[in-house]
Amino acid sequence: AQSVTQLDSQVPVFEEAPVELRCNYSSSVSVYLFWYVQYPNQGLQLLLKYLSGSTLVESINGFEAEFNKSQTSFHLRKPSVHISDTAEYFCAASYPGTYKYIFGTGTRLKVLA
Amino acid sequence: ETGVTQTPRHLVMGMTNKKSLKCEQHLGHNAMYWYKQSAKKPLELMFVYSLEERVENNSVPSRFSPECPNSSHLFLHLHTLQPEDSALYLCASSQDGPGQETQYFGPGTRLLVL
Numbered sequence: 001a002q003s004v005t006q007l008d009s010q011v012p013v014f015e016e017a018p019v020e021l022r023c024n025y026s027s028s029v030s031v032y033l034f035w036y037v038q039y040p041n042q043g044l045q046l047l048l049k050y051l052s053g054s055t056l057v058e059s060i061n062g063f064e065a066e067f068n069k070s071q072t073s074f075h076l077r078k079p080s081v082h083i084s085d086t087a088e089y090f091c092a093a094s095y096p097g098t099y100k101y102i103f104g105t106g107t108r109l110k111v112l113a
Numbered sequence: 114e115t116g117v118t119q120t121p122r123h124l125v126m127g128m129t130n131k132k133s134l135k136c137e138q139h140l141g142h143n144a145m146y147w148y149k150q151s152a153k154k155p156l157e158l159m160f161v162y163s164l165e166e167r168v169e170n171n172s173v174p175s176r177f178s179p180e181c182p183n184s185s186h187l188f189l190h191l192h193t194l195q196p197e198d199s200a201l202y203l204c205a206s207s208q209d210g211p212g213q214e215t216q217y218f219g220p221g222t223r224l225l226v227l
Contacts, residue, residue, distance in 0.1 A: 005209070032213050043117065043218030044156075051213050084216055090156065096213040099144075099169040101216075103156035 002027050004093050006104035014112050015083055021076040021107045023065075023091030033074040034092040035065055038106075044090060050074065061085075088112045114137055117219035126223045128194060134222045136187040136204030138177050143209045145187040146216065147179060150201040162187065163209050194226045 003026045013019045025031060032051050036044040048059040055067040065076045074091060091104040117138045126132050131218040138145065145161040161169035162181040176198075178190040187204055207214040 009153075034215075036218075041220065043205070043220045044216075045218070046213050046215045049215065090188050092156075099146075099158075099161040099163070101146075101158050101212075105153065105155050 002093050002102055004006050004102050004104040006091055006107050008107045010108045012110045012112060013081055016080045019081050023074045023104060025072050025093045030096055031093045033067060035076050036090045038088045040100050081111045083111050085109060117204060117206055119218050119219035119222050121222060123223050127227055131192040134189040134202055136219055138185055139204035140205040140206055140217060143184045144207045145181060146205040147189050148203040150203055196226050199224055199226045
């Protein structure tokens with residue numbers, strides 16, 4: 001069955017420290033991969049996505065994620081976090097030519113001063 | 114108004130009530146989605162409309178009834194709900210392009226069923 005797993009439900013980290021949020025997917029077919037961020041009382045916003053090509057994708061606010069087909073992973077990283085990065089982060093997979101979107105359970109990132 | 118808006122933002126209803134959730138997108142998109150977000154669970158895709166035609170229906174109980182009168186508006190009609198239906202209901206829109214397009218989400222309607 002197709003699934004997306006985010007093993008860490010909560011990740012506390014100090015400001016200016018690096019962070020990695022883990023995402024693994026399960027699929028026997030090609031996938032597109034996404035990271036969305038949800039701030040309190042708001043809807044989800046796209047952070048970055050992988051469709052094809054370079055396996056390393058970056059966002060405008062310093063996050064990056066690498067598609068690793070052999071590990072079936074799409075981990076999200078940031079070398080130095082800010083208080084404003086405190087939010088919930090969702091990994092998602094979709095399948096070319098379909099409207100089938102599968103989300104993980106989310107990881108709550110808490111940046112501490 | 115810009116982006117995706119949802120009304121009401123909060124709703125409390127009894128199990129015998131009938132209510133509707135409304136979503137409007139101002140982005141010129143032609144695909145719209147309903148999701149259910151419950152605590153500790155993945156977002157669940159409920160329905161997808163493309164060019165006002167339902168293209169995805171993920172085994173959602175019939176007490177949830179979607180309606181898409183045009184590409185800018187999406188409704189979710191609710192009747193005889195159960196307490197376990199209490200959740201945040203998110204609407205999203207995208208350009209049509211199955212699977213690859215970025216979805217733009219509204220802030221959600223928080224529903225409590227008593």
